[in-house]
Amino acid sequence: MELLSLTITERRRSGNDLVPLFVFDNPLKFDSTVKWTLNVNDADYPLDADSLVLDNGIAVKNFYLAGYISLEEGIAIVPYPLQDTIQSKKYNVKDSNNNVYHIAFPVFVNDDIFNYKPLHDSLKLNGNILRFEGIKLKKPRRE
Numbered sequence: 001m002e003l004l005s006l007t008i009t010e011r012r013r014s015g016n017d018l019v020p021l022f023v024f025d026n027p028l029k030f031d032s033t034v035k036w037t038l039n040v041n042d043a044d045y046p047l048d049a050d051s052l053v054l055d056n057g058i059a060v061k062n063f064y065l066a067g068y069i070s071l072e073e074g075i076a077i078v079p080y081p082l083q084d085t086i087q088s089k090k091y092n093v094k095d096s097n098n099n100v101y102h103i104a105f106p107v108f109v110n111d112d113i114f115n116y117k118p119l120h121d122s123l124k125l126n127g128n129i130l131r132f133e134g135i136k137l138k139k140p141r142r143e
């Protein structure tokens with residue numbers, strides 16, 4: 001799976017408010033088929049709005065963004081295979097005193113990010129073994 005690139009900005013909210021706040025610049029917010037989840041400290045939180053407020057006292061150590069397309073059964077929207085889930089790499093918080101995290105994509109994205117990328121590489125087939133980037137992929141045996 002190719003990991004999404006994100007731009008993360010963290011800062012401390014003024015005052016004594018310690019509640020962690022995530023602000024997400026979601027370019028696909030008007031597409032009802034795209035669903036996002038924010039995994040914070042290995043716990044998933046649905047990201048249904050432009051922001052997510054966690055419970056007071058949660059110390060954010062790391063997080064990543066995951067997304068998927070939720071389609072009704074039997075509906076196909078494009079003739080290209082879709083990835084089940086996409087995600088960003090895990091972001092480790094730089095300053096434990098910060099409690100506001102701004103999440104954005106560094107470039108424009110649309111729902112094409114859910115399409116598998118075409119393979120632009122050569123493949124070598126040797127009998128029942130396929131080699132790709134040094135990895136052996138064997139043809140399954142039929143029984």
